[in-house]
Amino acid sequence: MSKSDCSKLHIAMFPWFAFGHFIPYIHLSNKLAQKGHKVSFLMPKGIQPKLEHLNQYPHLIRFFPLVLSHVDGLPPGAESTSNVPLELQKYLAIALDQTRDQVEAVLKVTKPDMVFCDFGHWIPALARQIGIKSIWYVVVSSMSCGLISRKIAKEMSVDELLQLPPGYPSSKVRIKAEEVAALLFRAEDFGIGLSFQDRITTGVKESDAIAFRTYREIEGPFCDYVAQRFGKSVLLSGPCLPETQTQQLEDKWANWLNKFEPSSVVFCSFGSQSMLEKDEFQELLLGFELSGLPFLVALKPPQGCLTIEEALPEGFQERVRGRGLVHGGWVPQELLLRHPSIGCFVNHCGYGTMWEFLFSDCQIVLIPEIPDQILNTRLMVEELRIAVEVERGKNRQIPKESLSKAIKLVMDKDNEMASLLKRNHAKLKQLLSNRDLQEEYINNFIRDLQNLLK
Template sequence: MSKSNNSQLHVAMFPWFAFGHFIPFLHLSNKLAEKGHKISFLLPKGAQAKLEQLSYYPNLIRFFPFVVPRIDGLPPDAETVSDVPFSLHVSFANAGFDGTQDQLWLAKWASSLCTILWFLQLQYIAHLTKTDGKDGKDVTEEELIETPPGYPSIVRFRGEDVGAIIDFLVVPETGLSIEDRLISSIEENHAIAFRTYREIEGPFCDYFVEQFGKTVLLRGPCFPETKNTQLEEKWACWLSNFEPSSVVFCAFGSQITLQKEEFQELVLGLELSGLPFLVALRPPQGCVTVEESLPEGFEQRVQGRGLVHGGWLPQELLLKHPSIGCFVNHCGYGTMWESLLSDCQIVLIPSLAGQILNTRLMVDELKVAVELERGEKMQISKEKLSEAIKLVMDKDSEMADLLRRNHSKLNQTLSNRDLQDEYINNFIQGLQNLIK
């Protein structure tokens, strides 16, 4: 990050290689460019075309594409984490961050300018303090579940979450674990920026400062001013067949690929709920299309009230449609904010470590959602999913009413544009103060 004589900032963005991260970084880039600041956006070459249409200030936001190095074990054309199985995400991180240094100028800047580490999730970083400096393989299950001393919240891991945490901490044969990479990055940078509101995660901010002694900047979720506000006609027409707040929308983001058995239990659970539904999921592992993965007779049984789509859908626009009444999702950080800004009831099915903590924040502290009760080895049950959906959609349920009221109250706070502008202005001032 550099600064010119007229207080114009020049900020380099280098997000994690997933569209669920590219897009929030670009939203922030638009907000900064709106104030007259320049952005250099680093990203894999293949992702540029999809993101350019979301850049509202091409004169101030410049893309710098790079090529992700080819390493053994990774698909030859892998450019984002959606191109590789979860078991290879750590190797992919090492290839992306370490193997691109000869292509990028960012590392040369870091020695002489103020550098800021950007994270999208705060509670997970707080949890890492208890394993600082440890090889993930040496951390016991008890240490993984136990919260660090002084941890400010009831948001925590449980015994059934251990597998997901170990997957995240595992150390590859070469390179760093993601946990070690995060900890070392925190220590090496001048300040840390979080995509959050103090109104939601204030105690975690204070705890982080106590633990690491770093400057913390909050930029808020940076909700986009969407230029294309029209939902594609085919989806809008289909949804118009149903009553307001009656349709269940299910999506798990770009990184989650289910096993075929899980995929089938999920869609059967939606069918069992008896409600109309729209699903946007990647084809399950070992399958090319979602159509070939569907249970026998499923399409005929749900014809007219259920659709399963194997590609990307505009989640933000769908959540604004009046027919959508329930959002079943994985509680990725960006999706968490989008669900909070919606009017939908929320059912959460997390699988990765960060998603689990997001879910506990939504369920245990904010009390705006329910978490699906999972079976052995975190398996999805169609009966449990159907029960969860019916619970939150039951207009006579006290629990559903409580969730709805809590959600509505929080939505009013978060959707306040003056509050969002205040966070962005304070964030920019914080950046300028760092390099005075």
């Protein structure tokens, strides 16, 4: 083995200011540090204490806090998307861009071999200027990256917006006519003088390579398409999920779930970014009630409500007492999915959540909201055939009857479709759960990074 093959890497990480980006980047950092590689991790100052507990190798992973300057329009003290609504996140992008001098100073002092980023479109040019490589490490799906390669404009018709870029490998993993409004976000300003799609495509085109946190077994054709479309090497790290086998579910959850039969409870979680209107929130809860099955729902209080209690439908608590639990705070989603009583998981199909449920034994019911989630959902429902998508009503609302129908379908042990979904999911889980698979991917990923330096 040549010296470069066994040499240890030093990698800088600069993700978008969102926990859905920080966390996958820290998971990858842990996988790299486990192999003896060094990481310099850049993030806003106030975020560091919230990530410290995830750093499994503090002797190899060093945090570099950045001070965000004030941007008019950004809520005071905001350092991540957690407390910035979507319509104001363009100001957070400006704050990210204004850290350029600090980022440059850190890179010049630490002298890494390469820098990973996914939102700082100026990073690849800066890296070239310093004499290091840049990797555009994408934390969403390769389908999203493939579709963003076709530029859209606000004045396009529905038919124009629905057109797939040439050579795109699926006619099923796509946005439908009633969902195109969500696509127009790409054409909105996201920073000073550039749109969201310009930010991403500039970064992708300027970088030395593109990387995804996936397996070929799930997204192979889409990864190949991105490589061909952008004329870049595509590297795959695998999902890099942390080992959680030793962690135990808290008694308060375990004791409640243990009252129910195996695979009988419906669990619902939409993640921290989801914010429902009160009527949507109530309709969802009525859908769970209508299913007649025990349920555990973890949702933030809807807009205009401070607590879950004030948002509940009238008489709901009394009607579902003993079989329904609604929780307004954080829940240990991955541990809950492993509890034997959980039989169905209702979620938005965010990319991180998708990987968690792929490794579970649950039946899957999906309610996607934003384009990334919609594409993930179509992959799960149409191509892999392991899940169902809830049918929306007028104005893309979720009627309680549609939710109840989807839950009852997948939970019916005698239903042919439910059995097919379960078999497909079990086969995929068996393939993905091979302990050597992630190891093989991360070793190949590191080798590909080392080859970039030759």
